[in-house]
Amino acid sequence: MAEMTWELFHRQVQACGMCQLHKGVRNKVPGQGDLHAPLMFIGEGPGQVEDEEGLAFVGPAGQLLTRMLAAIGLPRDRVYICNIVKCRPPGNRVPEPEEAEACRLHLRNQFALVRPKVIVLLGSTAAKNILGPEIRITRDRGRWYERKGVWFMPTYHPSALLRDPSKKREAWEDMQSLRARLMELGEYGDIYGPR
Ligand code: SF4
Secondary structure: OOOOOHHHHHHHHHHOOOOHHHOOOOOOOOOEEOOOOOEEEEEOOOOHHHHHHOOOOOOHHHHHHHHHHHHOOOOHHHOEEEEOOOOOOHHHOOOOHHHHHHHHHHHHHHHHHHOOOEEEEEOHHHHHHHHOOOOOHHHHOOOOEEEOOEEEEEEOOHHHHHHOHHHHHHHHHHHHHHHHHHHHOOOOOOOOOOO
């Protein structure tokens, strides 16, 4: 089997038709950011603006995420950001389990290439797909899960914060917890932190 590279990963995503979601998309949205970031964010799937631009988290929710990262000293271009599915589900519906499963191969390749130490799961779809169907985002957000030496934390998807600003206080607590985890791992203060 050919060694996985970023070039091969992007070619595979662009050519992918492993689930029905590729039909009708304007652009695939593989993900982007620092290819060797210690910190990775995973959301649900591309929305309208992301589908138009081919980039993850560039719409209103993405702009909020950028501001939240900046508030704890994380430059957006120094993290890696992607989604469970790389094609926009029609009408922004939640991806079906078989669509998420089909796209898992691409996500696995991203894990292997980036090799993050900390992964933040944005919203219920990301949290359930990665940590298990028993996860409840309102109950389990802000908790840390260690799997094979990698730390995972579910938190609200920024689009949920736009819909319900009362969740922002908890989301802020989660960002503080993320900063504390990065500090503990020695990953805050070098590429992350106040400049
Ligand atoms: S969502 Fe993922 S698995 Fe489905 S067609 Fe797009 S890239 Fe392939």
